[in-house]
Amino acid sequence: MEDIILEGKQIVKNFALKKEVFWEKQKILQAVGGINIQLRRGQTIGIVGESGSGKSTLGEILGGLQRPTSGRVLYRGKDLAQMNREERRQYRRNIQFIFQNPKESMNPYFTIEKILTEPMKLLDENYTPDYARQKIAEILPQVGMEPDCIRKYPSELSGGQCQRIAIARALLLNPEIIVCDECVSALDVSVQAQILNLLKSLQRRYGTSYLFISHDMGVIHYMSDYVLVMVGGKIIEQGEGAAVMRHPAQAYTAQLINSSLFREDSICAAL
Amino acid sequence: MSAVCLQLRGCTVEDARKNVLIHNVSLEIGENECVGIIGESGSGKTMTARAILGLLSQDLKLDAKEMVLDGEDLLAMNPRQKRDIIGGKIGFVPQNTVAYLHPLIRIRNQIADGYQKAGRGTKKEGEAKAEKLLAQVGIHDPKRVMNSYPGQLSGGMRQRVNIAMALMCDPRLIIADEPTTALDCIVQKQVTELFFQLHKQYNTAILMISHNLTMLKKYCDRIIVMYAGQIVEAGTTQEVFEHPRHPYTKALIEVIPRLDQDPNVPLLEIPGYVPEKDRGRSSCLFADRCPNCRPQCRKPLQINEAQAHFSRCVM
Numbered sequence: 001m002e003d004i005i006l007e008g009k010q011i012v013k014n015f016a017l018k019k020e021v022f023w024e025k026q027k028i029l030q031a032v033g034g035i036n037i038q039l040r041r042g043q044t045i046g047i048v049g050e051s052g053s054g055k056s057t058l059g060e061i062l063g064g065l066q067r068p069t070s071g072r073v074l075y076r077g078k079d080l081a082q083m084n085r086e087e088r089r090q091y092r093r094n095i096q097f098i099f100q101n102p103k104e105s106m107n108p109y110f111t112i113e114k115i116l117t118e119p120m121k122l123l124d125e126n127y128t129p130d131y132a133r134q135k136i137a138e139i140l141p142q143v144g145m146e147p148d149c150i151r152k153y154p155s156e157l158s159g160g161q162c163q164r165i166a167i168a169r170a171l172l173l174n175p176e177i178i179v180c181d182e183c184v185s186a187l188d189v190s191v192q193a194q195i196l197n198l199l200k201s202l203q204r205r206y207g208t209s210y211l212f213i214s215h216d217m218g219v220i221h222y223m224s225d226y227v228l229v230m231v232g233g234k235i236i237e238q239g240e241g242a243a244v245m246r247h248p249a250q251a252y253t254a255q256l257i258n259s260s261l262f263r264e265d266s267i268c269a270a271l
Numbered sequence: 272m273s274a275v276c277l278q279l280r281g282c283t284v285e286d287a288r289k290n291v292l293i294h295n296v297s298l299e300i301g302e303n304e305c306v307g308i309i310g311e312s313g314s315g316k317t318m319t320a321r322a323i324l325g326l327l328s329q330d331l332k333l334d335a336k337e338m339v340l341d342g343e344d345l346l347a348m349n350p351r352q353k354r355d356i357i358g359g360k361i362g363f364v365p366q367n368t369v370a371y372l373h374p375l376i377r378i379r380n381q382i383a384d385g386y387q388k389a390g391r392g393t394k395k396e397g398e399a400k401a402e403k404l405l406a407q408v409g410i411h412d413p414k415r416v417m418n419s420y421p422g423q424l425s426g427g428m429r430q431r432v433n434i435a436m437a438l439m440c441d442p443r444l445i446i447a448d449e450p451t452t453a454l455d456c457i458v459q460k461q462v463t464e465l466f467f468q469l470h471k472q473y474n475t476a477i478l479m480i481s482h483n484l485t486m487l488k489k490y491c492d493r494i495i496v497m498y499a500g501q502i503v504e505a506g507t508t509q510e511v512f513e514h515p516r517h518p519y520t521k522a523l524i525e526v527i528p529r530l531d532q533d534p535n536v537p538l539l540e541i542p543g544y545v546p547e548k549d550r551g552r553s554s555c556l557f558a559d560r561c562p563n564c565r566p567q568c569r570k571p572l573q574i575n576e577a578q579a580h581f582s583r584c585v586m
Binding site: 050051159188189190192193194196197200201215216217218219221222223241242245246255256257258259260261 | 311312426455456457458459460482484485522523526527528529530532534537538539540541
């Protein structure tokens with residue numbers, strides 16, 4: 001299909017565990033076990049699962065931060081492993097990350113301006129200092145930040161403000177795909193709503209695709225068109241967002257939904 | 272024996288520059304009652320808990336009209352007596368499980384510290400009790416956990432150790448400061464269930480601080496909503512959730528994405544930020560962010576403090 005921009009085929013990722021004694025056989029932890037995934041333009045895929053289920057590893061492999069042990073990642077039909085330098089640059093530019101902890105993903109000794117300029121310097125061919133300044137001035141109001149925050153350091157901003165800067169940084173390169181790895185888990189509920197609304201409105205405007213990783217079922221339901229449920233590196237259930245949430249086919253999915261709601265039946269009617 | 276476990280009245284905390292951090296907070300926790308505090312970060316929830324525990328940092332000034340724990344007036348005591356009383360009667364479960372356990376000391380050697388300090392028994396007895404409690408909070412091999420360093424345990428395990436630690440002195444009251452925020456949702460549910468199972472078993476009162484409304488709704492008897500260092504609404508869980516009176520409470524309930532939410536409708540936002548300055552003023556603190564703010568909200572509010580379902584709003 002034409003509009004599939006990112007595809008993972010049979011992705012496997014193994015990690016070697018530390019040996020207790022040296023003659024022991026090497027033990028292997030399979031973090032991701034043969035996953036197929038297709039992301040279309042303007043689509044949001046939600047990945048849920050408990051911690052340790054391999055959702056972040058999958059996101060990092062698709063985003064090119066880790067290499068899969070076996071399997072292929074195709075960006076616009078091209079294999080990541082066989083890309084030349086220029087193609088790889090294009091790919092890097094078009095896929096961006098928003099991490100769980102925005103403060104840890106920023107250099108504490110850089111000002112916000114430098115944090116925002118850095119990726120453009122490396123990846124944007126139109127880069128000039130003036131161009132960067134202009135882009136930053138354009139993007140900050142969109143994420144709800146004052147323009148004069150560029151002289152501040154990450155430590156001077158609150159968690160929610162830092163997350164907005166992280167989103168601005170991801171958006172500056174006009175990426176096609178953004179991998180949101182638990183990007184609202186650390187935020188307050190009121191800030192969470194603002195960030196989610198922001199991501200949605202940007203998707204409508206620019207047609208960005210999201211890979212949305214979270215363990216909050218409410219957030220996943222609100223954001224995703226398509227949901228994958230992962231346990232132990234495997235997909236146990238997938239389908240249209242609303243369908244999975246309303247009628248989970250697997251007991252595990254139901255358990256996940258119930259425990260995020262703290263009750264046996266559905267909360268929706270009452271709250 | 273009074274039926275009130277903790278009575279706090281008119282508690283105000285100021286920093287060295289006279290900025291009010293929490294203003295005139297009054298709360299009452301009955302015996303065997305479970306009270307939840309909700310609010311955004313920066314609304315003074317943790318500060319209130321710390322004020323009760325006497326864990327405020329040195330440069331903050333605490334001023335309260337009344338602070339009675341289990342029939343004993345904490346304000347009249349010197350710090351040392353206060354520490355003994357608090358150590359024996361209140362169990363504290365912190366949010367940050369990493370920072371609360373000493374990373375270089377085995378669990379065995381730190382779990383019974385409070386127990387010994389409160390003069391409940393020797394280290395041996397403490398360890399025996401700790402093992403029993405660890406088993407009770409759902410750890411399958413207490414012996415191994417006792418001999419581990421905190422870094423060798425997962426987040427859920429460490430939180431269980433913290434809960435066991437809080438239970439060591441058979442407290443009258445457990446103060447849990449966002450005990451599940453760092454955990455994923457299945458462990459979160461297990462830990463919360465554990466709390467309330469212990470609450471039933473030992474008849475301990477619980478003060479639960481969280482921003483997970485769904486969780487508090489299910490487990491708490493009463494809910495206190497805090498905003499910018501003040502209590503804006505307080506009432507039974509049913510009253511607060513079904514008929515919220517303060518616009519802030521209504522907004523808090525609205526902003527959470529639910530499963531019946533239409534994904535095409537934007538979530539409600541609370542614009543602006545929690546005010547940092549001038550929290551002691553008597554006009555409404557939420558006025559700048561309130562959707563139905565009227566001119567009278569800018570004037571000092573006339574609030575009846577004695578209403579059963581308290582709301583700091585004139586509407």
